[in-house]
Amino acid sequence: MKKIVFYIFILFFVFASCKDNEITTDPQYKLEYSVDTVSFDTILAGLTTPYQTLKVYNKSGEKIKISSINYASSYDYFMVNINGRNSHNVTNIEIADGDSMYVFVQTNGNSRGSDIPFALLDSISFSYNGNVDYVYLSAFSETPIILDHFVVTSDTTLSGTQPYLVKDTLKVEEGATLNIDAGVRLYFHNGASLYVDGILNCNGKVDNQIEMRYFRGDYLFRDTKYYLAPGNWKGVWLSQKSGDCKIISTNIIGAYQCLVVDSAFVDRKVIVGNSQIYNAKRGTLVSEASQIYAYNTLFANGGYYNVYLTDGKYLFNHCTIASYLTFGLSGKNPALYLNKKDSLSVELNNSVISGSKSSVIDNVAHNLKDSLNGNTFRLDIACCAISQKDSLAGERNYGNKWNIEEEFYHSDPNKSIDDFFVDFKTDSLSSFRTIGSDAILKLYPECATDIFGKNRVDDEFPDAGAFEY
Numbered sequence: 001m002k003k004i005v006f007y008i009f010i011l012f013f014v015f016a017s018c019k020d021n022e023i024t025t026d027p028q029y030k031l032e033y034s035v036d037t038v039s040f041d042t043i044l045a046g047l048t049t050p051y052q053t054l055k056v057y058n059k060s061g062e063k064i065k066i067s068s069i070n071y072a073s074s075y076d077y078f079m080v081n082i083n084g085r086n087s088h089n090v091t092n093i094e095i096a097d098g099d100s101m102y103v104f105v106q107t108n109g110n111s112r113g114s115d116i117p118f119a120l121l122d123s124i125s126f127s128y129n130g131n132v133d134y135v136y137l138s139a140f141s142e143t144p145i146i147l148d149h150f151v152v153t154s155d156t157t158l159s160g161t162q163p164y165l166v167k168d169t170l171k172v173e174e175g176a177t178l179n180i181d182a183g184v185r186l187y188f189h190n191g192a193s194l195y196v197d198g199i200l201n202c203n204g205k206v207d208n209q210i211e212m213r214y215f216r217g218d219y220l221f222r223d224t225k226y227y228l229a230p231g232n233w234k235g236v237w238l239s240q241k242s243g244d245c246k247i248i249s250t251n252i253i254g255a256y257q258c259l260v261v262d263s264a265f266v267d268r269k270v271i272v273g274n275s276q277i278y279n280a281k282r283g284t285l286v287s288e289a290s291q292i293y294a295y296n297t298l299f300a301n302g303g304y305y306n307v308y309l310t311d312g313k314y315l316f317n318h319c320t321i322a323s324y325l326t327f328g329l330s331g332k333n334p335a336l337y338l339n340k341k342d343s344l345s346v347e348l349n350n351s352v353i354s355g356s357k358s359s360v361i362d363n364v365a366h367n368l369k370d371s372l373n374g375n376t377f378r379l380d381i382a383c384c385a386i387s388q389k390d391s392l393a394g395e396r397n398y399g400n401k402w403n404i405e406e407e408f409y410h411s412d413p414n415k416s417i418d419d420f421f422v423d424f425k426t427d428s429l430s431s432f433r434t435i436g437s438d439a440i441l442k443l444y445p446e447c448a449t450d451i452f453g454k455n456r457v458d459d460e461f462p463d464a465g466a467f468e469y
Contacts, residue, residue: 109141193234204249231281350436385432
């Protein structure tokens with residue numbers, strides 16, 4: 001009896017082994033693919049992208065032999081690696097039932113030097129059992145204007161729809177002016193920066209903004225673009241030698257320090273308006289001994305400090321100053337950090353100051369309550385919303401709403417402002433709606449509309465912050 005059972009087991013094993021080695025030729029047994037199109041976001045021509053992955057599954061119940069996987073293109077827009085082989089054509093690949101294989105795809109965005117956006121389209125074919133399946137390849141390529149160790153020695157204007165790729169320091173010499181027209185995109189390579197000894201005029205418009213960010217547009221995580229990660233490029237530095245500068249409708253994203261205004265005392269004035277400056281490894285705005293006027297601007301998610309002001313004179317109207325960045329870069333320092341060495345004057349009107357730290361406004365050398373009315377330290381906060389308990393007193397502190405919660409609009413409930421994702425728009429239930437003073441709009445008419453051009457006087461009083469609901 002034991003011998004009979006043994007032989008039955010052997011026969012079953014042999015039969016199963018034969019079935020495992022048997023390759024079906026029936027066209028009804030088909031492969032499946034992780035995507036029907038391997039697509040890349042807009043890329044810069046000449047820069048090779050990271051791999052995109054296509055996975056080929058055999059869930060048919062039978063073993064399948066792929067007679068040919070073919071990427072036969074006359075354009076060569078894409079580079080294809082098939083199951084570990086860098087080849088345009090691979091033959092006779094067997095995939096057992098329940099198994100899979102990988103195809104890796106890259107592109108360098110070769111658009112043949114076109115100065116207009118160029119669609120790259122192609123496909124990979126899979127031939128087996130009389131079937132031919134196609135997986136399409138898609139990318140959108142732009143040819144950048146390369147600025148490599150570019151020095152502005154006389155008045156210069158950057159304009160046009162082609163992106164600029166800054167490979168190292170873009171420097172503005174003393175006595176020269178760099179004008180940046182609305183809609184210009186400046187993409188910075190690793191460690192690159194915009195360094196200004198002269199004058200910088202960013203002339204963006206509400207409906208046609210300037211963008212400064214890291215050059216990579218692919219995904220760091222599944223839902224997070226690489227350029228949102230802080231610290232990949234150095235940022236914009238206005239040196240001690242620089243003159244009056246203005247940064248209007250400009251987004252500065254993901255730098256080590258997004259905007260540094262170096263000590264020039266109050267002889268020079270920097271205007272920042274209708275801009276979004278966020279996701280910095282160190283600080284979104286770092287200034288010493290300078291005069292800055294900021295309006296309708298978001299300063300958000302600085303790492304070690306968000307907005308850091310040492311000496312000088314600062315006016316913030318309808319700004320949102322918020323810090324929630326995680327990944328070990330924040331939580332220890334406040335959203336607004338004040339450091340008086342000589343003389344510091346800070347005025348905040350109709351603004352929002354919020355963060356993950358219990359004390360979102362702080363000073364390294366003084367207790368704010370005791371120093372509020374000091375001769376060399378002046379802090380005025382009017383009609384603002386602050387996410388800490390009321391610890392400031394004095395005649396210059398009035399009309400404020402303290403201890404607010406995280407009351408920003410969430411356009412995507414699956415995303416949070418404490419990641420790289422940034423959305424600090426006012427929500428319908430925000431407690432800082434209509435707490436602003438309309439007197440500010442009369443004194444500063446540029447604040448009559450918000451960061452996106454929305455009228456602030458449609459309801460009774462303006463909302464605090466850069467965004468009007």
